[in-house]
Amino acid sequence: MEILEVDNTAVRISQIKRLQEVKAKRNNQKVEECLNAITTAADTGEGNLLELAVVAARERATLGEISFAIEKVCGRFQAQTRTVSGVYSKEYSTGEVDPVHDVRKMTDDFAQKAGRRPRILIAKMGQDGHDRGAKVVATAYADMGFDVDMGPLFQTPEETARQAIENDVHCVGMSSLAAGHKTLLPKLIEELSALGREDIIVIVGGVIPHQDYDYLYEHGAFAIFGPGTRIPEAAMKIMEEVNRRFSE
Ligand code: B12
Structure with missing residues (x-):
């Protein structure tokens, strides 16, 4: 295209x-x-x-x-992001195959081993106001047993990196739908490394043209999840990496 x-x-x-x-x-x-x-x-x-x-x-x-x-x-208006819980797991867990259950097992096992649940920060950076995907994903991950932090709209990469470190997350999931990804991802990775936390996994979701994938991988993205992503599959991939990087 x-x-x-x-x-x-x-x-x-x-x-x-x-x-x-x-x-x-x-x-x-x-x-x-x-x-x-x-x-x-x-x-x-x-x-x-x-x-x-x-x-x-x-x-x-x-x-x-x-x-x-x-x-x-x-003062400046701060939009409050509210997410709901239970909706995603209820909708998904109806058939015989239950991928949500499988991820839930992975997050429970991790919590047993690590003493806390896998934690993910869903971040919206730059001037991108498309927040639906971020909310859907945040709700879904909470249902699958992640501790989910939802950053505010319009964060700078510096603010996202600081929030990720203060909250001690295992993963930052940046959601990008307004073509800021090639500027914002490298800056976020740079900030995390400057603060000594290059071990935090960074994934990208949203509308990302395929020709930009290599650029993002070369600049530190662990995975990219576009529209049509099967969220439990994405969560499994993240959990495999969380286990690899954070299990002693
Ligand atoms: C709804 C919409 C809007 C709404 C947003 C309302 C809101 N509160 O979110 C409004 C009307 C405000 C809007 C405005 C604009 N929009 Co708009 N918008 C869309 C539209 C039609 C749907 C987006 C959406 O909500 N999808 C539903 C959600 C659930 O899906 P999703 O976000 O893709 O999320 C899924 C995956 O991507 C993934 N995912 C997303 N984030 C994350 C994060 C993680 C961690 C993971 C794992 C996965 C993940 O999982 C989700 C579930 O499967 C898209 C076109 C499209 N079909 O994508 C254009 C689109 C995103 N918009 C576009 C544009 C250009 C704009 C404007 C700049 C238009 C303008 N000139 O003013 C403005 C920008 C405003 C701003 N400051 O951001 C372009 C972006 C082009 C680009 N990236 O280069 C698109 C792609 C349309 C197009 N084909 O050109 N928009």
């Missing part, structure tokens, strides 16, 4: 350049006044924030600056 390849680094550099040009050409004192007016209105509740934002934009204040002028007073 023909796929448009976007160079994320080049896009980012050109965006930064455009922002610098905008900032160099505008009247910064006027921008400052407009932004202060927004902050004051947010603080006092007096005035129309939308109108003030339009005035600031006409003076070439950036979206980031306008939202930050409000954020100073209101």
Whole structure:
């Protein structure tokens, strides 16, 4: 299939350049006044924030600056990710072959040996807001006996690496559907190694074009699971590697 390849680094550099040009050409004192007016209105509740934002934009204040002028007073919204449990195992465990049961046995055996359950962090990094796959997978792994941590949307690789280490997970499963994988995976691996935890398994899920698989494997991905993945099979593969890396 023909796929448009976007160079994320080049896009980012050109965006930064455009922002610098905008900032160099505008009247910064006027921008400052407009932004202060927004902050004051947010603080006092007096005035129309939308109108003030339009005035600031006409003076070439950036979206980031306008939202930050409000954020100073209101803080930043943090979306809460809620997952459900039991749904996945109930749906899957109906036939004679029960792959969920098989994985459950593997996670139970590991818990017996290691004194704690296998732990996985499902991470969403970058500006990618597609969170359904991540939630499905998080729910499924919890049903199969993993301890599951669900990271917030829009994490940086540094934040994901830190959360993985603080929570002492065995595996980070990054879910990527907005083409950030070739930038975000190497950065995550780099951060984990810089913090001395290159032993943490990193897997990638989501919409990943096949021509990028080799690149991701070369940069440290243990496995890649795209749409249509049979989740218990993916979990078995992860458990085999968890056993290999973390069982004494
Ligand atoms: C729903 C959807 C949206 C919704 C998202 C709602 C939400 N809260 O998630 C909305 C409308 C908001 C949206 C927006 C956009 N979207 Co959209 N979207 C989709 C769509 C149609 C389905 C994704 C989905 O939910 N699938 C269902 C879930 C359950 O499946 P899944 O995520 O693939 O997960 C499975 C596997 O991938 C795997 N998996 C996933 N994560 C993980 C993690 C681990 C650890 C493991 C083991 C497995 C695993 O297991 C899951 C179960 O099998 C896809 C097309 C498609 N068919 O994939 C496009 C798609 C992902 N979107 C796309 C685009 C371009 C966008 C926009 C940039 C559009 C735009 N120009 O604004 C924006 C980006 C917004 C943003 N900031 O992220 C492109 C991405 C192209 C690319 N990767 O290069 C796609 C592929 C469409 C296309 N063919 O072009 N989108």
